[in-house]
Amino acid sequence: xxxxxxxxxxxxxxxxxxxxxxxxxxxxxxxxxxxxxxxxxxxxxxxxxxxxxxxxxxxxxxxxxxxxxxxxxxxxxxxxxxxxxxxxxxxxxxxxxxxxxxxxxxxxxxx
Amino acid sequence: xxxxxxxxxxxxxxxxxxxxxxxxxxxxxxxxxxxxxxxxxxxxxxxxxxxxxxxxxxxxxxxxxxxxxxxxxxxxxxxxxxxxxxxxxxxxxxxxxxxxxxxxxxxxxxxxxxxxxxxxxxxxxxxxxxxxxxxxxxxxxx
Numbered sequence: 001x002x003x004x005x006x007x008x009x010x011x012x013x014x015x016x017x018x019x020x021x022x023x024x025x026x027x028x029x030x031x032x033x034x035x036x037x038x039x040x041x042x043x044x045x046x047x048x049x050x051x052x053x054x055x056x057x058x059x060x061x062x063x064x065x066x067x068x069x070x071x072x073x074x075x076x077x078x079x080x081x082x083x084x085x086x087x088x089x090x091x092x093x094x095x096x097x098x099x100x101x102x103x104x105x106x107x108x109x110x111x
Numbered sequence: 112x113x114x115x116x117x118x119x120x121x122x123x124x125x126x127x128x129x130x131x132x133x134x135x136x137x138x139x140x141x142x143x144x145x146x147x148x149x150x151x152x153x154x155x156x157x158x159x160x161x162x163x164x165x166x167x168x169x170x171x172x173x174x175x176x177x178x179x180x181x182x183x184x185x186x187x188x189x190x191x192x193x194x195x196x197x198x199x200x201x202x203x204x205x206x207x208x209x210x211x212x213x214x215x216x217x218x219x220x221x222x223x224x225x226x227x228x229x230x231x232x233x234x235x236x237x238x239x240x241x242x243x244x245x246x247x248x249x250x251x252x253x
Binding site: 011012074076079080081082084085086087101103104105106107108 | 112113114125126127128129130131132133136137143144145146147149150173174175176177180182235236237240
């Protein structure tokens with residue numbers, strides 16, 4: 001069974017250079033060659049999920065592993081594109097690749 | 112769009128730069144790239160990026176935080192010879208038709224602020240850097 005992975009980096013904690021979460025998505029449809037071995041980070045976890053898994057579940061899992069609230073977290077690409085979690089993990093991988101970041105959601109409004 | 116639960120519409124719950132960037136993408140507006148500034152780091156580390164953004168024709172930069180949730184948008188950046196740096200800050204709460212730009216400046220709706228004063232070190236910030244795609248830029252020229 002072919003596997004691909006998301007590498008999700010926590011960027012909101014300046015005390016750590018990075019924390020990395022690897023999520024493996026099982027699907028022959030999504031198979032791609034991944035270069036080299038994964039670099040080791042301060043924290044690594046692995047989870048196998050079907051490609052049809054809602055990306056909300058990926059976000060929830062990543063947030064739990066990094067001990068941040070899922071409801072006030074968002075996942076973006078390394079070049080800053082926001083990812084709407086209302087799609088499948090497979091879609092996210094095809095559109096945005098595997099290198100992602102988890103950030104806290106901000107608030108705008110008080111004057 | 113599906114990013115929020117059904118009860119969100121009509122509520123008084125918060126939104127911020129993340130939601131704004133998703134809306135821009137969903138409704139085909141300018142591109143909005145997100146940049147996270149961790150708590151305590153401050154904006155000095157992003158000044159070069161902001162300078163390149165504006166020098167390259169980038170649009171307003173929406174700013175949102177947590178401890179600092181005051182709405183603001185950045186329209187420019189000025190970097191001095193030492194550690195001095197200033198950002199041109201717009202308060203988006205203004206409504207109506209101003210008589211003149213100087214009226215807006217005099218009332219404090221837009222103005223240059225020293226970076227350390229404009230941003231709270233106790234807050235993280237998300238910046239949403241807006242820019243037109245090459246396709247959108249071509250349409251404005253046609």
